[in-house]
Amino acid sequence: MGKIFYIMGKSSSGKDSIYRQLEKDQELGLKRLVIYTTRPIRDGEENGREYFFADENKLKEFRRNGKLIEARTYQTVYGPWTYFTADDGQVSVGNDNYLGIGTLESFVRLREYYGNEVMWPVYIEVEDGERLERALAREKTQEVPKYEEMCRRFLADQNDFSEENILKAGIWKRFENHNLDECVKEIVNYIKSVQ
Numbered sequence: 647m648g649k650i651f652y653i654m655g656k657s658s659s660g661k662d663s664i665y666r667q668l669e670k671d672q673e674l675g676l677k678r679l680v681i682y683t684t685r686p687i688r689d690g691e692e693n694g695r696e697y698f699f700a701d702e703n704k705l706k707e708f709r710r711n712g713k714l715i716e717a718r719t720y721q722t723v724y725g726p727w728t729y730f731t732a733d734d735g736q737v738s739v740g741n742d743n744y745l746g747i748g749t750l751e752s753f754v755r756l757r758e759y760y761g762n763e764v765m766w767p768v769y770i771e772v773e774d775g776e777r778l779e780r781a782l783a784r785e786k787t788q789e790v791p792k793y794e795e796m797c798r799r800f801l802a803d804q805n806d807f808s809e810e811n812i813l814k815a816g817i818w819k820r821f822e823n824h825n826l827d828e829c830v831k832e833i834v835n836y837i838k839s840v841q
């Protein structure tokens with residue numbers, strides 16, 4: 647049975663950087679599980695790579711057709727942004743292994759949908775001070791930095807990824823992203839050990 651390796655962690659913990667490296671690893675041969683978002687595309691992002699950038703109508707269409715697996719809306723500084731996962735034909739867990747990124751909440755929903763044997767958590771951790779510095783450095787590179795939204799996410803993460811919620815989601819293993827290469831190596835070993 648195929649597996650979905652699902653990367654989670656607070657904002658700027660390195661999910662995207664780790665995803666890109668794992669995705670390149672030919673030996674692992676992981677396919678992408680790309681979710682949808684209604685938030686505007688950031689500089690350097692590409693439609694269908696980090697996310698499918700969609701509108702409310704697409705969300706409604708999936709809901710109407712019974713293809714919506716999970717959806718969550720954040721009240722951001724710029725208005726509501728919805729992130730959602732749909733059973734849109736990307737995933738065929740009978741044959742392949744996949745790599746996805748999400749939240750604890752979406753992980754739990756996907757596990758309900760696909761089952762325990764399919765969903766494998768990859769939880770990333772970074773010390774808060776270091777993480778905030780990385781978030782700020784990343785934001786500064788944007789043409790229009792969204793500092794307020796960055797702060798909102800930093801604070802919201804403290805609740806969303808509380809120890810209680812991590813335990814409730816059944817996360818039993820964590821990967822420390824201090825050094826990116828070492829962190830990726832550890833994850834590769836973990837994936838190989840359960841594949």
Ligand SMILES: Nc1ncnc2c1ncn2[C@@H]1O[C@H](COP(=O)(O)OP(=O)(O)OP(=O)(O)O)[C@@H](O)[C@H]1O
Nearest residue numbers: 656657658659660661662663780784823824825826
């Ligand atoms: N081990 C590391 N050491 C130093 N910088 C890192 C490390 N890992 C990631 N970064 C940098 O930290 C920033 C945040 O990383 P990334 O965008 O991968 O995080 P993310 O978890 O996907 O964030 P978000 O959820 O906010 O999109 C990026 O600028 C990235 O280059």
